[in-house]
Amino acid sequence: MTLNFILNGKNLSVETSPDRRVVDLLREDMGLSGTKECCGSGECGACTILVDGESRLSCLMLAAQLEGRTLLTIEGLASNGELHVVQQAFVEHGAVQCGFCTPGMVLATLDLLRRIPEPTREEVRRELSGNLCRCTGYQKIVDAVMAAARTLHGGMS
Amino acid sequence: MLGNKNMQNHEVREIGVIAPRIDALTKVTGAENFAADLYPEGFLWVGVKRSDFPHANILAIDGLAASKLTGVTAVLTHRDIKGSNRLGIFEKDQPILADKTVRHYGDAVALVVAESKAALTEALAAIRVEYEPLPPVFDPEAALETGAPILHPTRPAGNVLIKSEIVCGNGAANLEKCAFQATVKIRTGWQEHAFLETQTGVAWMEEDETLSMTVSTQTPFRDRLELAEALGISPAKIHVVAPCLGGGFGGKDGVTVQGFLALAAMHSGGRPVKIYYSREESILAGTKRHPLRAEYTVGCDQDGVLQTLSCRLLFDTGAYASLGSEVFALAMEHAGGPYRIPNVSILGSAVYTNNPVSSAFRGFGVPQAAAAMEQVIDELAKAGGFDPLELRRKNAVRRGDTSPTGVLLTQTTGILECLDQLERHPLWRQRTKWGESAPAFKRRGVGIATIYHSVGFGPAIADYANAKLEILTDGKFRVYAGVSDMGQGNASTYAQIAGHILCQPHEIMDLVLPDTARTLPSASSSASRTTFTYGNAMIGAAELLRDRIRARAALMISFQLLHSVPIEEIALLPGVARHLPSGRSVPLSLVATMMDTSERTATHSYTCPVNNQPIASGENLRMHGFPHRVVTYGAQLVTVEVDTLTGETAVCDMLNCVDAGRVLNPQAYEQQVQGGAAQGLGYALFEEFAVADGRILTGDFSTYILPTALDVPDMVTEPVTPDEKDGPFGMKGVGEIGIDGVFPAIANAIAVATGVRITAETMSAEKVLAALRQTGQEGRP
Numbered sequence: 001m002t003l004n005f006i007l008n009g010k011n012l013s014v015e016t017s018p019d020r021r022v023v024d025l026l027r028e029d030m031g032l033s034g035t036k037e038c039c040g041s042g043e044c045g046a047c048t049i050l051v052d053g054e055s056r057l058s059c060l061m062l063a064a065q066l067e068g069r070t071l072l073t074i075e076g077l078a079s080n081g082e083l084h085v086v087q088q089a090f091v092e093h094g095a096v097q098c099g100f101c102t103p104g105m106v107l108a109t110l111d112l113l114r115r116i117p118e119p120t121r122e123e124v125r126r127e128l129s130g131n132l133c134r135c136t137g138y139q140k141i142v143d144a145v146m147a148a149a150r151t152l153h154g155g156m157s
Numbered sequence: 158m159l160g161n162k163n164m165q166n167h168e169v170r171e172i173g174v175i176a177p178r179i180d181a182l183t184k185v186t187g188a189e190n191f192a193a194d195l196y197p198e199g200f201l202w203v204g205v206k207r208s209d210f211p212h213a214n215i216l217a218i219d220g221l222a223a224s225k226l227t228g229v230t231a232v233l234t235h236r237d238i239k240g241s242n243r244l245g246i247f248e249k250d251q252p253i254l255a256d257k258t259v260r261h262y263g264d265a266v267a268l269v270v271a272e273s274k275a276a277l278t279e280a281l282a283a284i285r286v287e288y289e290p291l292p293p294v295f296d297p298e299a300a301l302e303t304g305a306p307i308l309h310p311t312r313p314a315g316n317v318l319i320k321s322e323i324v325c326g327n328g329a330a331n332l333e334k335c336a337f338q339a340t341v342k343i344r345t346g347w348q349e350h351a352f353l354e355t356q357t358g359v360a361w362m363e364e365d366e367t368l369s370m371t372v373s374t375q376t377p378f379r380d381r382l383e384l385a386e387a388l389g390i391s392p393a394k395i396h397v398v399a400p401c402l403g404g405g406f407g408g409k410d411g412v413t414v415q416g417f418l419a420l421a422a423m424h425s426g427g428r429p430v431k432i433y434y435s436r437e438e439s440i441l442a443g444t445k446r447h448p449l450r451a452e453y454t455v456g457c458d459q460d461g462v463l464q465t466l467s468c469r470l471l472f473d474t475g476a477y478a479s480l481g482s483e484v485f486a487l488a489m490e491h492a493g494g495p496y497r498i499p500n501v502s503i504l505g506s507a508v509y510t511n512n513p514v515s516s517a518f519r520g521f522g523v524p525q526a527a528a529a530m531e532q533v534i535d536e537l538a539k540a541g542g543f544d545p546l547e548l549r550r551k552n553a554v555r556r557g558d559t560s561p562t563g564v565l566l567t568q569t570t571g572i573l574e575c576l577d578q579l580e581r582h583p584l585w586r587q588r589t590k591w592g593e594s595a596p597a598f599k600r601r602g603v604g605i606a607t608i609y610h611s612v613g614f615g616p617a618i619a620d621y622a623n624a625k626l627e628i629l630t631d632g633k634f635r636v637y638a639g640v641s642d643m644g645q646g647n648a649s650t651y652a653q654i655a656g657h658i659l660c661q662p663h664e665i666m667d668l669v670l671p672d673t674a675r676t677l678p679s680a681s682s683s684a685s686r687t688t689f690t691y692g693n694a695m696i697g698a699a700e701l702l703r704d705r706i707r708a709r710a711a712l713m714i715s716f717q718l719l720h721s722v723p724i725e726e727i728a729l730l731p732g733v734a735r736h737l738p739s740g741r742s743v744p745l746s747l748v749a750t751m752m753d754t755s756e757r758t759a760t761h762s763y764t765c766p767v768n769n770q771p772i773a774s775g776e777n778l779r780m781h782g783f784p785h786r787v788v789t790y791g792a793q794l795v796t797v798e799v800d801t802l803t804g805e806t807a808v809c810d811m812l813n814c815v816d817a818g819r820v821l822n823p824q825a826y827e828q829q830v831q832g833g834a835a836q837g838l839g840y841a842l843f844e845e846f847a848v849a850d851g852r853i854l855t856g857d858f859s860t861y862i863l864p865t866a867l868d869v870p871d872m873v874t875e876p877v878t879p880d881e882k883d884g885p886f887g888m889k890g891v892g893e894i895g896i897d898g899v900f901p902a903i904a905n906a907i908a909v910a911t912g913v914r915i916t917a918e919t920m921s922a923e924k925v926l927a928a929l930r931q932t933g934q935e936g937r938p
Contacts, residue, residue: 029254033194034187036351036403038438043858046353074187083185090231091181094824097832098644100353100403106185121871129865132403133860134351135644136828137835138866 005066008076018064020130025063026073034074038132045131046102049073055111074103077145078111086110086148095144097135105131109145117153121146167662169731170653171456172886175824178649179664180401180642191403192373192432193357197429197529200359201230203421204277204432206267206284207441208259211511212306215255215286217338218267223283228276232284233268238420239338240389244412245378247781248318248478250309251514253387253416258291260476261511263442263853269432270421293511295851297450297473300508308476308509313588316509318474319482321489322777323562326500329467335456342453343901345525345547346918348446348839349861352643354403355439360418360427363396368419375409375641381411384419395419397669405643406539406836407517408443409681410480418665422451440856444516445846447484447507448918449471449525451532455498461543463498463552466806470505474568479516481507483613486781487611490524493561495572495609495790496552501561511851513812517683519833520896523610524840531606531901535908545905546585549607549792552577560609564784565770569879571816572607575792578814578875579605584794585812591796592909599938600799604906605768606898608791610889613686613765615782620686620765623677624694626702627653627758630748632732634659636665639679640691642670645892646825647687650693653822654885658699659706660757661745678759685789685890688821690765692885697761703729705759709752710743716739766883769847778803787881789889790816792836793898795904804926805905808838808921810869815894816877819887825938830874830895837899839864845919 003014007030016025019036026032026049036046040059047058050072077084083091086109096102105128112119119127124145125138133141158541170176183189220232235242235256242256243249255264267284269275292306300316307315311764314320332338357370368390373379377397387394402409414432415767421430434442449472456465468629470488473483485507492503538545554560580584595601625637634657638648648668656663667934668677679691707727714736715722728735733742749757768786775783794812801803813830820826842860855861880887908914913922915929929935 027194029197029680031196032187033190033196036193036353038355038403039858041436041857041859044353078186087185091177094175094178094181094655094828095185096181097646097828098309098353098404099180099189100644102184103187115885122445125866129867132353132863132865134406134836134863135832137831137833137869137872139831139869139871140824141358142866142871 003067004071005068008073016063018062020063022061022063022066026058026104032073032075036103038099038100040143045108046101046104048107048131050107050111055108055115074107074117077106085151089144089148089151092121093140093147095141101131101133105133105141109148111148113152118149167664169660169662172654172657172821173274176653176663176822178646178825179652180646180649180667187904189401191398192859193354193370193403193433195359195371196431197359197361197644198520200429200431201270201272201279201425203430204281204418205265205417206281207465208255208262208264208266209286210259210262210288210290213259213288215257215259215266216289216292217287217567219285220267223269223280226276226283227634227769228272229269229280230272231270231421232280233424235713237424238388240387242387244383244416245478246480248484250571251421251477251479261513263513268417268421270425277776278823285634287754288603295510295512295850297471297510300510300643304910308511316829318478318507318509320506321775321778323489323503325773328500328502329465330464330498332456332467335464337537337541338454338456338461339540340454341529341531342531343451343529343532343791343916344918345449345528347448347513347515347848348518348844349440349846350406350408350443351863352404352408355434355436356409356413356416356443357433357742358418359429359431360422362422362427362540364692367394367396368422369396369620370415370418371400372410372418374415375405375643376398376411377641377673378678379681380412380415381673384415387416388582390896397673399641400669402641402643405682406519407521407683408666409643410517410681413443413888419601419788436858437856440861441600441639442852444479446518447474447481447522447525448866451529453529454695455533455537457537457541461541461548463496464492465500466498467502468492472507473510473512474507475512475514475568477514480779484517484522485785486778488526489778490562490611490783490785491523491609492526492530494527495554495607496561497558498561503562512848513853519836520893522896524837524900527606527608527897528900531912532904535668545648546580546605546784552815553607560774563773564768564772564783566788568787568883569818569881570667570790571877571879572790574611574818574877575814576607579792579794582614582812584796584810593715595798597802600910601796602906602910603794603796604902604904604909605792605794606902606905608793609900610619610685610789610894610897611785612689612789613684613785614785615785616767617780619783620680621682621692621763622691622694623690623760623762625677625758625760626698628702628706628745630746631746632749633665633667634661637669637670637866638689642680642720643682643827645687650688650821650825651691654692655699658696659703668684672918685892687892689884689888689890690763691883696885697763698759701761702759705756706734706745706748710748713748713751714741715741727781787883787889789894791893791894791898791901792845795902795906797903799907799908801912801929801934804922804929806821806842806920808903811872813872813895814875815879815891816879817891818881818884818889819878819886820876821886826876826891829891831872833893834872835864835896837868837896838869841900841903842920845921
């Protein structure tokens with residue numbers, strides 16, 4: 001079937017099977033391998049994408065669910081060669097090690113900061129508890145999210 | 158390159174200062190290509206048919222029906238393998254595809270190559286394998302009994318992979334003379350690496366019959382040799398590329414999917430093949446941390462001076478040796494902890510069973526040994542009425558001492574300073590207050606552990622690296638990192654080292670990750686040696702290239718000044734070489750174009766010195782790495798809160814005092830300590846790996862529970878930084894020490910809080926609650 005959706009700011013018409021997993025559509029069919037798969041069962045958050053601004057697990061979504069939606073994957077976040085504040089904070093605060101959880105973690109952070117612009121560390125930990133990281137012990141990820149929140153909040157006020 | 162204004166303002170990041178990792182920039186945008194991310198044009202999927210039994214003879218494999226299915230291009234079995242069909246480092250006992258016998262449920266029996274995942278699934282189900290079940294053995298003690306089923310009948314030692322004894326002084330007999338004694342008997346379980354990128358790769362045959370492979374591996378150079386022998390092809394005809402790994406932790410130390418990729422590529426007529434394990438297959442087929450059964454008795458005199466250690470260690474290595482003997486040797490070497498103990502008897506063995514295969518996992522046997530040793534030290538403190546920190550301090554090794562296993566400690570030994578840092582910290586000073594401040598239905602306690610961890614391979618295998626560094630004609634630099642970066646950021650650190658020596662910003666250097674055709678042979682990414690060894694090699698290469706650049710710049714400036722310019726008068730600055738007396742500069746891009754191609758690349762080889770002292774006992778461990786020379790140390794503290802209603806344990810604070818020598822990049826150093834400690838926390842509390850009759854019951858992430866951001870507290874990391882002369886810039890290697898003491902520190906904290914010890918595997922809520930029930934504490938406010 002033909003699906004129409006907006007992906008990273010571009011209107012797309014995509015011919016695909018309605019039961020194709022979104023993670024496969026992105027990675028295998030569209031070459032957007034920034035979205036990772038590591039458990040395939042909704043336990044780890046590595047395949048997180050934003051659908052209409054909300055974080056969703058692309059390994060649990062089927063292509064048909066994308067009709068009329070607006071998607072953001074990690075590839076669409078930096079603009080004009082400038083890292084997003086959250087990406088910049090992850091780099092500067094050492095929140096990236098192997099990097100396989102990073103795209104999902106960054107997008108989950110975007111959703112978190114949209115809902116809770118000035119989170120406490122505890123809130124960050126709770127909100128990101130659906131995204132597993134095996135390398136960092138999470139501390140520097142929390143540091144990065146707090147720093148990004150400060151930058152974004154400071155920028156708005 | 159992406160980056161904001163700060164990042165574009167590239168600076169020289171000296172050794173010792175925070176240097177953002179180069180790879181973070183590409184990882185944070187999704188641009189970094191991991192092995193999992195490669196989908197070559199026209200590729201075929203590869204899948205594996207696994208065993209239906211934990212132990213059985215294979216009578217027949219019928220792949221005919223499968224091979225006739227639409228979309229299936231090949232069905233392969235052991236008959237398609239021309240070489241020895243045996244993988245392994247020392248003990249080559251593991252087939253790529255089982256030929257006569259299967260020895261655990263993860264054993265591979267056949268391969269399918271297909272156009273789609275759907276065709277793959279259908280074909281794997283259509284393969285018929287006829288088995289003759291054999292009696293299995295799952296209990297490591299039962300595996301030692303007479304009449305037990307033997308996994309590898311051609312081995313003279315039956316199911317014993319390796320056995321050794323280390324005896325010092327009067328051994329266990331001296332226990333009689335001790336004023337105080339304590340005994341602890343524990344079992345630790347398997348631990349799953351749970352790297353987020355499962356085992357994966359792509360491969361194809363080049364036109365010249367070279368097998369080309371891009372794979373998630375810690376050991377690209379060693380893989381070539383292992384594959385060549387098993388497949389009967391020349392190692393020169395195998396090309397391995399190792400891009401950034403999505404985690405490794407030891408689970409990609411050696412061949413995982415490489416044999417399957419190679420075999421499939423050799424039967425696909427030049428088309429690329431791809432394999433990418435599901436999480437379930439990764440857990441089923443991947444290696445684990447070795448389970449240990451240990452009984453420890455220690456004794457001291459009236460003053461708390463340790464006199465005697467007597468212990469027994471039994472490791473379950475599973476169906477194949479893999480790195481079992483090496484893990485065993487390191488556990489034996491570290492079995493007595495970083496203490497002075499004159500009389501020691503350590504008896505250990507590692508045995509085959511029909512359980513999952515155990516091999517390398519961060520810590521490499523030391524976390525298991527420390528789990529036992531550090532709990533019995535706390536029990537001894539209790540028995541003798543000693544303060545647990547004072548007891549550790551009194552007995553801690555100093556440089557020049559001999560370790561409990563007879564190893565002379567000739568290098569930096571910072572354990573006392575680690576204990577000093579721990580003692581000064583408020584988390585320790587306020588431990589009594591912490592215990593007393595527990596709210597209703599909670600119990601609080603503080604636990605500590607003292608640990609040490611050797612660096613590198615030891616005397617048997619050359620611990621070597623070959624660095625390669627190039628100045629490009631645009632004046633920028635390219636670092637050829639021959640050691641895999643499994644996420645620890647070592648490749649970026651190599652660039653930082655080069656940048657420090659060349660006075661250039663490292664962030665704009667080009668990194669070439671391990672590639673057997675471009676980077677030079679270097680040993681594995683493992684053993685806390687990744688930066689230690691390659692870093693030393695890089696110092697040599699960078700100094701050589703620096704002086705070549707200076708020499709060529711001196712020549713160029715001497716033509717301008719019309720007098721000879723000595724190299725000492727040339728300094729490298731970002732982008733230029735400057736003649737200091739005249740102030741004249743030459744851009745590096747110009748210098749580089751005046752250099753011959755052969756001059757623009759510098760290489761340097763480094764092999765670590767080894768400990769050549771005679772060893773009184775445990776001689777058979779030498780070929781597996783015993784003894785070591787450079788050692789890291791640590792003292793770890795946790796505060797816990799145990800819930801008397803649920804049995805749940807929360808780790809509230811963690812303090813890591815670590816001597817890993819000088820710190821090259823404080824951010825990368827903390828990443829290693831925090832990440833290791835978090836894995837230790839999971840190992841202690843959540844990661845119960847359940848196996849029943851050889852079958853894994855925790856086969857996915859909904860049953861095998863990893864720590865989340867809610868479970869790991871903010872930690873304090875306090876480096877102790879002696880200048881280790883063997884190490885590059887005085888460093889030692891910080892990759893593993895952070896995991897080693899967390900399990901016993903948590904066990905000791907729970908014991909302080911509740912008086913109970915969980916002695917079987919993880920300290921899960923269920924087990925803690927049962928222990929609270931037995932001691933009348935369940936549900937007590």
